[in-house]
Amino acid sequence: GQQLNQSPQSMFIQEGEDVSMNCTSSSIFNTWLWYKQDPGEGPVLLIALYKAGELTSNGRLTAQFGITRKDSFLNISASIPSDVGIYFCAGQYGSNTPLVFGKGTRLSVIA
Amino acid sequence: SQTIHQWPATLVQPVGSPLSLECTVEGTSNPNLYWYRQAAGRGLQLLFYSVGIGQISSEVPQNLSASRPQDRQFILSSKKLLLSDSGFYLCAWSTSSSSYNEQFFGPGTRLTVL
Numbered sequence: 001g002q003q004l005n006q007s008p009q010s011m012f013i014q015e016g017e018d019v020s021m022n023c024t025s026s027s028i029f030n031t032w033l034w035y036k037q038d039p040g041e042g043p044v045l046l047i048a049l050y051k052a053g054e055l056t057s058n059g060r061l062t063a064q065f066g067i068t069r070k071d072s073f074l075n076i077s078a079s080i081p082s083d084v085g086i087y088f089c090a091g092q093y094g095s096n097t098p099l100v101f102g103k104g105t106r107l108s109v110i111a
Numbered sequence: 112s113q114t115i116h117q118w119p120a121t122l123v124q125p126v127g128s129p130l131s132l133e134c135t136v137e138g139t140s141n142p143n144l145y146w147y148r149q150a151a152g153r154g155l156q157l158l159f160y161s162v163g164i165g166q167i168s169s170e171v172p173q174n175l176s177a178s179r180p181q182d183r184q185f186i187l188s189s190k191k192l193l194l195s196d197s198g199f200y201l202c203a204w205s206t207s208s209s210s211y212n213e214q215f216f217g218p219g220t221r222l223t224v225l
Contacts, residue, residue, distance in 0.1 A: 042218050
């Protein structure tokens with residue numbers, strides 16, 4: 001089955017630093033999504049990517065859909081304490097097929 | 112705007128007891144609906160998804176079942192809970208008319224089986 005490798009598993013950074021995380025797949029995806037989950041809550045959609053090569057920003061967040069359609073990265077600039085949480089990537093192969101989720105990157109920000 | 116509700120928010124149940132978790136979506140019609148389970152500190156495991164009333168696809172064989180009695184209602188059940196059923200249960204929805212499968216999650220139910 002399709003699998004997503006998300007890295008790093010966890011990160012400890014200083015407030016103000018930039019963050020980068022990525023997901024790679026053994027299969028081609030048509031859609032890449034990035035979510036953030038705060039403790040005890042459901043994941044919230046941050047960015048959705050639909051085309052290979054697409055680069056999309058949402059405030060301090062930037063994500064790109066890899067040219068090969070097998071990878072995506074998420075960057076967070078100038079991190080702040082509220083960026084703490086677990087970030088998940090998710091990919092979709094075809095319409096009305098279930099998303100495949102990465103195992104998450106746990107981000108900790110040290111003030 | 113669309114909203115998704117889950118209840119209860121937390122639940123503590125003894126092993127062998129039944130389970131019923133409910134999820135409802137407002138503000139949209141004929142959504143795709145999903146149940147996920149998340150073990151502590153782990154990723155999301157898709158349990159069931161539904162593209163319409165009475166249509167349920169199971170991703171992981173286990174002692175859980177799902178039903179969709181109404182268009183915007185999705186229920187997760189078990190006849191006899193196991194210790195391994197403990198976890199954070201998330202319901203999600205997506206539109207069925209779009210080619211893009213952006214899923215939107217509910218607040219979750221924290222289940223502890225003792």
